[in-house]
Amino acid sequence: MSISELYKHYRTCTAICIDSRKVIPNAIFFALKGPHFDGHAYADDALQMGCSFAVVEDVSRKNDDRFIVVPNVLNALQDLASFHRTQLDIPILAITGSNGKTTTKELIHAMLSRSKKVVSTEGNLNNHIGLPLSLLRITDETEIGVVEMGANHLHEIHHLCTIAQPTHGLITNIGKAHIEGFGSYKNVIRAKSELYEWLARHGGTIFRNSDNPVLASITTSGARIVDYSVTHNMFSDIRSNPYFEAIWHLPGQTCQLKSQLFGSYNAENVAAAISVTRFFGVSADDIQTALAGYAPMNHRSQIIQTSRNMVVMDAYNANPSSMIPAISDFVNTRGDKKMIILGDMFELGAEAAKAHEQVVQFISAITGLEAIFIGQEFHKAAKETGHLHFIGVEDALDYLEAHPVRDNQILLKGSRGMSLEKLLPCL
Numbered sequence: 095m096s097i098s099e100l101y102k103h104y105r106t107c108t109a110i111c112i113d114s115r116k117v118i119p120n121a122i123f124f125a126l127k128g129p130h131f132d133g134h135a136y137a138d139d140a141l142q143m144g145c146s147f148a149v150v151e152d153v154s155r156k157n158d159d160r161f162i163v164v165p166n167v168l169n170a171l172q173d174l175a176s177f178h179r180t181q182l183d184i185p186i187l188a189i190t191g192s193n194g195k196t197t198t199k200e201l202i203h204a205m206l207s208r209s210k211k212v213v214s215t216e217g218n219l220n221n222h223i224g225l226p227l228s229l230l231r232i233t234d235e236t237e238i239g240v241v242e243m244g245a246n247h248l249h250e251i252h253h254l255c256t257i258a259q260p261t262h263g264l265i266t267n268i269g270k271a272h273i274e275g276f277g278s279y280k281n282v283i284r285a286k287s288e289l290y291e292w293l294a295r296h297g298g299t300i301f302r303n304s305d306n307p308v309l310a311s312i313t314t315s316g317a318r319i320v321d322y323s324v325t326h327n328m329f330s331d332i333r334s335n336p337y338f339e340a341i342w343h344l345p346g347q348t349c350q351l352k353s354q355l356f357g358s359y360n361a362e363n364v365a366a367a368i369s370v371t372r373f374f375g376v377s378a379d380d381i382q383t384a385l386a387g388y389a390p391m392n393h394r395s396q397i398i399q400t401s402r403n404m405v406v407m408d409a410y411n412a413n414p415s416s417m418i419p420a421i422s423d424f425v426n427t428r429g430d431k432k433m434i435i436l437g438d439m440f441e442l443g444a445e446a447a448k449a450h451e452q453v454v455q456f457i458s459a460i461t462g463l464e465a466i467f468i469g470q471e472f473h474k475a476a477k478e479t480g481h482l483h484f485i486g487v488e489d490a491l492d493y494l495e496a497h498p499v500r501d502n503q504i505l506l507k508g509s510r511g512m513s514l515e516k517l518l519p520c521l
Contacts, residue, residue, distance in 0.1 A: 121144070148162070178232070179258060199214055247285070409508050425463065432464070439453075447474070499520075
């Protein structure tokens with residue numbers, strides 16, 4: 095079946111489904127395959143649960159009208175999303191970066207939604223599967239699409255751009271994340287730059303943090319550049335006690351920005367969101383209201399008040415570029431009794447040992463700060479420091495259950511794979 099024919103089916107259906115446990119009536123089920131799963135095993139279940147069609151590779155199903163047989167299900171999903179994009183005459187903003195892309199995306203969505211109909215990436219579904227699913231949620235009523243792009247190898251951002259065909263783009267920053275997949279920091283820069291390259295070739299618009307020398311060094315000839323600066327002409331009096339707030343400077347007026355985001359390092363995310371949404375005509379009042387009302391979720395810059403402690407949960411992502419700023423902000427926040435619990439930073443390859451040692455050294459230089467390190471790398475790096483260190487989160491959980499912590503401010507920071515949220519019940 096051709097993509098144009100598949101598109102006709104898509105236009106008659108309510109949604110795209112890739113999980114038979116989450117079927118929406120009259121959806122199209124795509125039987126994706128992975129290293130540890132095969133959606134073909136659940137195609138019949140999806141149809142029984144209410145899907146109208148199932149896209150499969152099994153040629154034995156070709157005589158059943160409910161099955162749409164294609165050579166490759168993933169390619170069909172991506173091609174369908176790309177075809178759908180060509181039917182849409184709306185701006186598509188693509189966001190990538192080493193840190194802050196999900197928070198920035200959600201802030202942009204909150205601000206734009208005050209006056210426009212927006213569809214954006216849900217959660218962090220930002221890869222070769224998640225991005226097509228995001229595009230296919232865009233309807234005829236949508237005025238702006240906002241898509242997040244993640245990558246851990248060269249050419250992934252370029253591939254996602256060929257699917258989404260963005261008209262506008264933003265790189266939050268470029269730090270030492272996913273080094274293991276990219277091979278070097280130079281390759282991280284090259285990979286993230288693929289978004290700028292796409293927009294430059296297609297006459298798109300780039301929102302660029304002019305304070306960032308790495309971003310400023312990337313060739314952008316052919317693109318329209320909208321520069322913004324966190325400190326030079328946008329914010330003053332940036333604070334985090336514990337929530338980010340600042341004075342926002344506009345021509346002829348100033349505004350007091352308040353948020354529910356932990357950390358002054360979120361100034362870059364807020365500035366990026368303001369730059370984008372002002373470009374699309376969102377008023378200062380709507381921006382202030384949206385920022386104040388946005389509550390972070392999913393363990394990103396999230397403050398949780400338990401019955402015993404105040405916990406700063408920032409454990410969805412961690413790399414050398416985000417770890418030190420988070421610790422610094424936490425240490426400088428008001429309050430006397432503080433504890434830091436850190437989990438390993440993943441995907442750093444050959445730089446892992448050095449990166450973890452630098453974090454341990456940074457913390458060891460802070461007088462009186464109680465710290466617990468968790469994970470193979472931190473366990474090795476913290477051995478000679480006198481700080482508590484555990485190989486796994488379960489060992490740390492046993493310790494904290496036996497030694498309850500009360501009336502503390504606690505920072506939980508680590509890569510998602512460390513599952514530091516398991517410690518919350520005892521904090």
